[in-house]
Amino acid sequence: MTATAHLSSLGAFVEASPSSFHAAAEAARQLEGGGFRPLDETEAWDAGPGRWFVVRDGAIVAWVTPLGAGPVTPFRIVGAHTDSPGFALKPKPTTASNGWLQAGVEVYGGPLYNSWLDRELELAGRLVFRDGETALVRTGPVLRIPQLAVHLDRSVNAEGLKLDPQRHLNPVLGLAGHDSDIVGHLAGLVSRDGSEVTGYSVVVADTQPPARFGIDGTLFASGRLDNLSSVHAGLAALLDLGDDVDEIAVLAAFDHEEVGSETRSGASGPLLADVLTRIGIGLGASETERMRALAGSWCLSADAGHAVHPNYPDRHDPANRPIVNGGPLLKINANQRYATDAPGAAEFARACAQAGVEYQEFVSSNAVPCGSTIGPLTATRLGIRTIDVGIPLLSMHSARELCGADDPAALSRAMGAFLAPAE
Template identity: 75%
Template sequence: MSDSMAHLHDLADFVRASPSSFHAVEEAGRRLTAAGFVALDEMDPWERGPGKRFVIRDGAIVAWIEPASATATTGFRILGAHTDSPGFKLKPKPTTTSQGWIQAGVEVYGGPLFNSWLDRELEFAGRLVFDDGTTALVRTGPFLRFPQLSVHLDRAVNEGLKLDPQAHLNPVIGVGDPADADVVDHLAHLAGRRGSAVAGYDIVVADTAPPAVFGLGSRLFASGRLDNLSSVHAGLTALLRVPTESEHILVFAAFDHEEVGSATRSGASGPLLADVLARIKEGSSVSDQARALAASWCLSADAGHAVHPNYAERHDPANRPIVGGGPLLKINANQRYATDAVGAAEWARACGQAGVGYQEFVSNNSLPCGSTIGPLTATRLGIRTIDVGIALLSMHSARELCGVDDPAAFTDAIEAFLAPAG
């Protein structure tokens, strides 16, 4: 087994363990703890000084390594990513019935490709909060399906499928007497509790099909939530591989809610990262903290677009990244990505140190460009920021596609960013 394939299998394990943002940070925390990191509580005083630590806030996690040589002005090397993916969330009063079918009410989360979620066996996963203040993570396994209307009942469907999210995206979960069916009660029973004890929940829909290597020469990899668990896994793996002693304080920050704008307490527009960095530097003067941030870098890691063979006209005619061609450097003149010339040079240095080739990505001028946590972090903290990622086809689909070598190469480049040689 090659290093790339071993890495890919570990990514697949991480995805399988992470159907929701809450599961993703639980799995990240488990791996960090196994590597000797100490979990902290935001409400407790934090031990200061050298060490490996992490803190979880809802569906976000920040981990860091502070070397023994760190001073008040030591800068940070930060890898930023996000734990959420576009899809659907369970509504309040979610159990409904229609024509003998038992269904669940869900709300669109972010910008999923609706049609990619049709006719798949899906699961509910996420967090339950009980009336005694305790919480539990749950997942159902295969439990629901968005059934498509047969072609016999819509002869024009192949001329253009239009899905109304309120009318057509109500998944079926069963048939029979609605008095015997309650989605929340089912979820609570998975945690060994009664449905009446559930006071709140954050439950999303996730695909249950396992990740798969396929295609000619087994060069392609398909999975749910590659946007952006591919970056979360790469950043976490790189942090676990770097030396404890460094010229920088090394930080892994995986935020929630990027797909809906990041404006939450656990999102990149919120105070989480600033809070953690301030507590690491607690006791330092305002001037020293400003000097530390001025000496810092952030690598904003989020998936990007590979050129689509059937829609090549939607891409820039000169910059056409392909899967298997190495990680992306994401550039936008209007700063929808935070990369500038200095950042491009730093990414070239990191990739050169890692022995990894990379590709530039820039949008077609006729199409709007998406964005990432990069500009948010640069704006909030004034840290030099670079936007990077792996190339995907079918971004925002229930199941996305990348090249088998790209996740490992991306991780190698992130490791070189966190720990510059010499």
């Protein structure tokens, strides 16, 4: 796939994925179209050689088991996450203030608050009904978080914008006095009554379409690049694999990374371990053989990283200066906020050379605390050798982030070479 075609596919994937549940569903749709077969965790698995996937809430794990796989065949895992920072709908979400109908929302993760102001937003997520049925819903643009006019805050440009997340970030969606109910509206989208809804997980998402831009068309802007860019790159790499792989190729796209991953569908939870164990059992592996398979395995943890910001160059390491369209990042931290070690660095260099992809090293400035990823969590949980990588961004955790137009495809090619090493 060319960089242009990959970018177009990424934009379509982001637009189809306003919530983690939608991202998992869209990945499942594409996998089924590529010959992968779904499995139900509550059923027995007859999952030997072939192409398979399983969805758990807003997470998905997919894999290719080659014909020659046995009890000690190692795994090659690409890990990513489906969620993005933003806002989630609270209980009793329909509120009114001074003639305005508003939605009660809670901060999810660490969004840049100001980037969500004055944008047309939507609600998207999962509803659960009294009869046990579930449904994915999305509203399209119905919300906006209006900024206070400069005439009413003359100091804002001189002293900076200060936003109280409880008082200042509740979106408006109409005028009070109408018979409007947010949960009822969401249920109506799937021809159900709001009184039938007994649970929901609904987030706020930006509705502006992804766009290629820049004077030479080399830039790309979109919501949720952190981390749908990695999910999509891994999905494209897995779908492109032939049947002649030597190891078991896996894509694990977890939920809840932005809030710590400690959930049943997060990287600190049992999802990946459960799936790998069941794959091993299907191949007749004993407990010792499963341990041997993990000892020979690799995980490529893919999450977006930072490009040097031209207006804040002092916030970056003076020697390691990643730029967009310079290739994917190899993320390194001596305190193991990233899981990359020397053998991992060598393995990523090998994969990039095989794919014909340039890569860049990223390390944080000593004066700026380093973030983390699912990489250390996966390494700790399973003992698998792990490498942290990702594409460089500006405006990370903004409602709309920026990357280079060539980097997503380059990351996907490197992932393909990682999943299927050349002889």
